[in-house]
Amino acid sequence: xxxxxxxxxxxxxxxxxxxxxxxxxxxxxxxxxxxxxxxxxxxxxxxxxxxxxxxxxxxxxxxxxxxxxxxxxxxxxxxxxxxxxxxxxxxxxxxxxxxxxxxxxxxxxxxxxxxxxxxxxxxxxxxxxxxxxxxxxxxxxxxxxxxxxxxxxxxxxxxxxxxxxxxxxxxxxxxxxxxxxxxxxxxxxxxxxxxxxxxxxxxxxxxxxxxxxx
Numbered sequence: 001x002x003x004x005x006x007x008x009x010x011x012x013x014x015x016x017x018x019x020x021x022x023x024x025x026x027x028x029x030x031x032x033x034x035x036x037x038x039x040x041x042x043x044x045x046x047x048x049x050x051x052x053x054x055x056x057x058x059x060x061x062x063x064x065x066x067x068x069x070x071x072x073x074x075x076x077x078x079x080x081x082x083x084x085x086x087x088x089x090x091x092x093x094x095x096x097x098x099x100x101x102x103x104x105x106x107x108x109x110x111x112x113x114x115x116x117x118x119x120x121x122x123x124x125x126x127x128x129x130x131x132x133x134x135x136x137x138x139x140x141x142x143x144x145x146x147x148x149x150x151x152x153x154x155x156x157x158x159x160x161x162x163x164x165x166x167x168x169x170x171x172x173x174x175x176x177x178x179x180x181x182x183x184x185x186x187x188x189x190x191x192x193x194x195x196x197x198x199x200x201x202x203x204x205x206x207x208x209x210x211x212x213x214x
Contacts, residue, residue, distance in 0.1 A: 008033035015045040040072035047074045053081035057092045062099060064092035089113065126196065138182040138190070144198050146177040156200050163188075164195040 005026045009018025011034040018034030019042040029035070041047035053071045054063035057080055065088040077083050090113035091097040101111045103118065110117045125131070127143040135142075144159060161179050162171045170184050181188035188194065 008035060009037040009039075010034075010042070011039070012042050013039075013045040015039065015048050017048040018042075047072050047078075049073065051083075053078065053083055054085055055092070056080060056082045056089070058089070058095040060089065060095040060098045060101075062087050062089040062092075064089050087113075126198070130196075135181070138188050139180050141178045141180055142196060143178045160199045162197040162199075164197070165192060 005024040006029070008023045008025060008029055010020045010023065011018045011032055014032070016034060017039035018037050019039040020037065022037070023030060023033055039048045040050050050070050050072050052068040053073075054068050055066055056063050059079060061082060063082050063085060068085075071078055071081060087099040089098050090110060097109065097111050097113065099113045101113070103111045103114075103116075106118060108117060125145060127145055130142045130144075142161070144161075158173060158175045159177055159179075160171055160173050162169065163181070163184055164170075168186075170186065172179050172184055181194065
C-alpha cells in the first residue's frame with residue numbers, strides 16, 4: 001500500500017484517456033481509469049483530444065475560408081475539416097467544386113473557383129464532311145468526331161443528336177458518333193436545311209451546332 005494517494009480519472013470508453021472528477025487511490029490504478037483527464041468525448045472511444053481545424057463541409061480537401069475552430073477528434077483529421085488553410089472553396093456544399101477541380105464546359109458553374117465560368121471549349125464537333133454540307137441521300141451518315149472519354153465527365157456514354165427545322169425539333173440518341181436523317185422519327189425531306197446539334201455523354205456535356213442541307 002502506498003503511503004500517499006495517487007490521482008486517476010474515469011476512462012468510461014476505454015480509449016486510454018480519462019475525464020471527470022479525480023479519483024484518489026492508495027492501492028494503485030483502479031480498473032477503468034486513466035492517469036490523465038484530457039478526454040473531450042468521454043463516451044466516444046474514437047475521439048479524445050482537441051485541435052484547431054478549418055471547415056470543409058463537402059470533404060473535398062478545401063476549406064471555406066472561415067477561421068479555424070476547436071474540434072474534438074481522434075487519430076485522424078475529423079470528417080468535415082482540414083488541418084491547414086489550403087485554399088478557399090467557393091462552394092463548400094459541392095465536392096466537385098474547389099480550386100483543384102476540372103472546369104466543366106456548359107454547366108454554368110465555376111467548377112475550379114478561378115472566378116470564370118465555363119472557360120473550357122469543346123473538344124469535338126461535326127466532322128468537316130458533315131458540316132455545312134449538302135447531302136446526296138437521306139441515308140447519308142452524319143458524323144461527329146469520336147471521343148472515347150472526356151476529361152470533365154469521364155467515359156463517353158453516347159451521343160444525342162438534335163435536329164431542328166423551323167419549329168420542328170427532334171432528338172435521336174446513338175451509342176456511336178453518327179446518325180442519318182432517315183432515322184429520325186417522322187423522317188426528313190430533300191431540299192431542306194436542318195440544324196444539327198449534338199451532346200456528349202447523354203446531355204451531360206458539350207453542345208456543338210452545325211447546319212447542313214438534305
